Amino acid sequence: MDVLTVLNLGDIAQAFSKMGMFPVFDLAYYIVSILYLKYEPGSVEVSRRSPVASWLCAMLYCFGSYILADIMLGHSPVDYFQHNSHILLASAVWYLIFYCPLNLFYKCVAFLPVKLVLVALKEVVRTRKIAAGVHHAHHAYHHGLFIMVIVGYVKGSGVALMSNFEQLLRGVWRPETNEILNMSFPTKASLYGAILFALQEAHWLPVSKSVLILAFTLFMATSKVVMTARHSHGSPFALVESWVCHLLFGSPLGASEDDHHHASAAPASPLKTKEELSEGARKRKVKKAE
Amino acid sequence: MDVLTVLNLGDIAQAFSKMGMFPVFDLAYYIVSILYLKYEPGSVEVSRRSPVASWLCAMLYCFGSYILADIMLGHSPVDYFQHNSHILLASAVWYLIFYCPLNLFYKCVAFLPVKLVLVALKEVVRTRKIAAGVHHAHHAYHHGLFIMVIVGYVKGSGVALMSNFEQLLRGVWRPETNEILNMSFPTKASLYGAILFALQEAHWLPVSKSVLILAFTLFMATSKVVMTARHSHGSPFALVESWVCHLLFGSPLGASEDDHHHASAAPASPLKTKEELSEGARKRKVKKAE
Amino acid sequence: MDVLTVLNLGDIAQAFSKMGMFPVFDLAYYIVSILYLKYEPGSVEVSRRSPVASWLCAMLYCFGSYILADIMLGHSPVDYFQHNSHILLASAVWYLIFYCPLNLFYKCVAFLPVKLVLVALKEVVRTRKIAAGVHHAHHAYHHGLFIMVIVGYVKGSGVALMSNFEQLLRGVWRPETNEILNMSFPTKASLYGAILFALQEAHWLPVSKSVLILAFTLFMATSKVVMTARHSHGSPFALVESWVCHLLFGSPLGASEDDHHHASAAPASPLKTKEELSEGARKRKVKKAE
Numbered sequence A, B, C: 001m002d003v004l005t006v007l008n009l010g011d012i013a014q015a016f017s018k019m020g021m022f023p024v025f026d027l028a029y030y031i032v033s034i035l036y037l038k039y040e041p042g043s044v045e046v047s048r049r050s051p052v053a054s055w056l057c058a059m060l061y062c063f064g065s066y067i068l069a070d071i072m073l074g075h076s077p078v079d080y081f082q083h084n085s086h087i088l089l090a091s092a093v094w095y096l097i098f099y100c101p102l103n104l105f106y107k108c109v110a111f112l113p114v115k116l117v118l119v120a121l122k123e124v125v126r127t128r129k130i131a132a133g134v135h136h137a138h139h140a141y142h143h144g145l146f147i148m149v150i151v152g153y154v155k156g157s158g159v160a161l162m163s164n165f166e167q168l169l170r171g172v173w174r175p176e177t178n179e180i181l182n183m184s185f186p187t188k189a190s191l192y193g194a195i196l197f198a199l200q201e202a203h204w205l206p207v208s209k210s211v212l213i214l215a216f217t218l219f220m221a222t223s224k225v226v227m228t229a230r231h232s233h234g235s236p237f238a239l240v241e242s243w244v245c246h247l248l249f250g251s252p253l254g255a256s257e258d259d260h261h262h263a264s265a266a267p268a269s270p271l272k273t274k275e276e277l278s279e280g281a282r283k284r285k286v287k288k289a290e
Helices: A002-018 A024-039 A043-049 A051-072 A084-099 A101-109 A112-140 A145-169 A185-201 A209-229 A238-249 A257-263 A279-289 B002-018 B024-039 B043-049 B051-072 B084-099 B101-110 B112-140 B145-169 B185-201 B209-229 B238-249 B257-263 B279-289 C002-018 C024-039 C043-049 C051-072 C084-099 C101-109 C112-140 C145-169 C185-201 C209-229 C238-249 C257-263 C279-289
Strands: none
Touching: A002 A209, A024 A043, A024 A051, A024 A084, A024 A101, A024 A112, A043 A051, A043 A084, A051 A084, A051 A112, A051 A145, A051 B238, A084 A101, A084 B145, A084 B238, A101 A112, A112 A145, A112 A185, A112 A209, A145 A185, A145 C084, A185 A209, A238 C051, A238 C084, B002 B209, B024 B043, B024 B051, B024 B084, B024 B101, B024 B112, B043 B051, B043 B084, B051 B084, B051 B112, B051 B145, B051 C238, B084 B101, B084 C145, B084 C238, B101 B112, B112 B145, B112 B185, B112 B209, B145 B185, B185 B209, C002 C209, C024 C043, C024 C051, C024 C084, C024 C101, C024 C112, C043 C051, C043 C084, C051 C084, C051 C112, C051 C145, C084 C101, C101 C112, C112 C145, C112 C185, C112 C209, C145 C185, C185 C209
């Protein structure tokens, strides 16, 4: 009976890790990503004034992870743009979200139940990207554990890691913060995920890759869905991190991410990162801008 | 009779598209480019304080298109610097424009009739660069239509697309604007040219490449010569663009590029882009700086 | 007798140029580099708030020269991170300098006699890096004299050339200055060294590479040790440079680097570059920050 369960779990994980991402999952990824772009203050004005800049930002939001990973591995940063169908699909989503009459498409996909499904699907793609990034790096550098972690990390975090330069494209410059200084939950989870997948790839983690993909996907999807539904940005890692940072790096104990902000000398912008702003405030901003 | 005309046109276009660019046309390109660098406020002080920074900026102005295209295709960004004779020629032009006794060389090449000829020659090089960029990208990615457009675009626009970072090298930082947000005429024309050449390369445009090169060169040279002679920066695309943007992207109709600027929330710098400043104002600035 | 001396010198130079750098010399390089990072204002706070950002900065300080050289030659920027032992050693140094109880490790290595030895060892590594960079570029571009100089230069200067972006990682943005506009002594010496090694590689300098390595190492180590011991940042090149710049580029004669600063319109930050600040001021800052 037990053996059967294990076999079944292995089979399910295997099937899940072989499932194609295009077009359904990728579509969800593009929609949620460009939705976050529209939440960014000023992005609607940019879409009116300079469609080219807006389109480029949308492409960075959708394909930033591929661009960064290609740069890290010394390939052409526009390598992924050879997949015309992906680019066209993302462009269509961009057009519908920013220019659809009556803002209809935006209202549909930003409707909470729809959005929760899309967010869950997006996390499936994120996990697969981390695994693929680590695998790709392992192929290029067999013993390069650090390179595997770095490539998996940029594959999972995507545009967040280059948010300063993405904002610059829209004429916004906020040098006092960046995604490395103030990591949001998806960036942190990508880092931990990349470490796990790199350890698995180096055979230091006694678990098959497909099971790891399934487990990590479930964790990410659950976390993000719960956080989106509750308009929260508290991290499930907070408690463990607080203790580990206190022991290893002498950080003051019990200080939440927010307390760090208050303590920091830099005049932190009130809008921290695109994924940390509460839904309500975002929607009001977007509505006001239109 | 008609067939003969067509043949002759084809022959002329063929001969024109095979004509070597080095050294005459390239020289004109370097002179006009470094002239624009000297028009930039503060560049003369930089040339006195830090010749290395000034030389690097001059190289970015002359070879920025090669650097960007090499980055886009994943090659070494300094690949073009293996052509020692080109670098030496550009360096000589830089030295003469910035340090020639009595400012003699600058006065000669900035003299309007001379400058008009040089500007026309520069556009010949620009068109050839776009065509070469698209061809090069087509060679690397046979079906990568987007990549062809991107590489042709950066080959045509050159340093303009990295103007924020070129300015940073001179200690100037203007994050509120960039060449993508406020495209100047050459940048826009490079984008449209890159699209045309990419369509031609993909056999979607029923015209031979040499004829397209000839036609686009004539259009660019005429436009830029007229604009330089009239100290104007109005774009010949303005009317069509205004309608298309209104229909596709809901931009307010009849709003010229300048109105967009006024409407923008960002405190736009009074100097927009290096190619948009009227000649008179520029010369006064340069004279004052010396 | 004379022949014997020459032979001996040649032998010594040969042996010296073949000496392995790992781990002793590399360790000294990492220690001095991360020491300079700790001197940077705000870096201690960053190490408490965001260990990941602090670690990344430390890696840029230790391996910036490899990253830049790999970018210049079109390789993967994280290529060097495949050497796990080097990364682990540098990470251990970073941990000890920033988080060692009672700040014990920092106090040991910042103790002047110890530091002078480490600084001398660091210059040995710097010279070897310049030579290796030029050699590497020569291998890729046989006649690319400019490329050899550029690659040797970035190999010698390392993180200094990307200091604006390294600071950005820590939330600091000082666009009004950069290492090219205001070169510190090590950056200038790296440029001159890269030119010498490139000329040697092109057989225009009638001296063997090992002798050049020995001579340049002795010059660099002596200069840096004297400068560190005297808390000075005057450059031994100042007099010659002043005359050459006056003759070639019309710079005002006798103006020291500092006078240039005062004359510059940009509101120069009181802290110029990480290697130009006097030791006393640095230590006070670091102590205050803890």
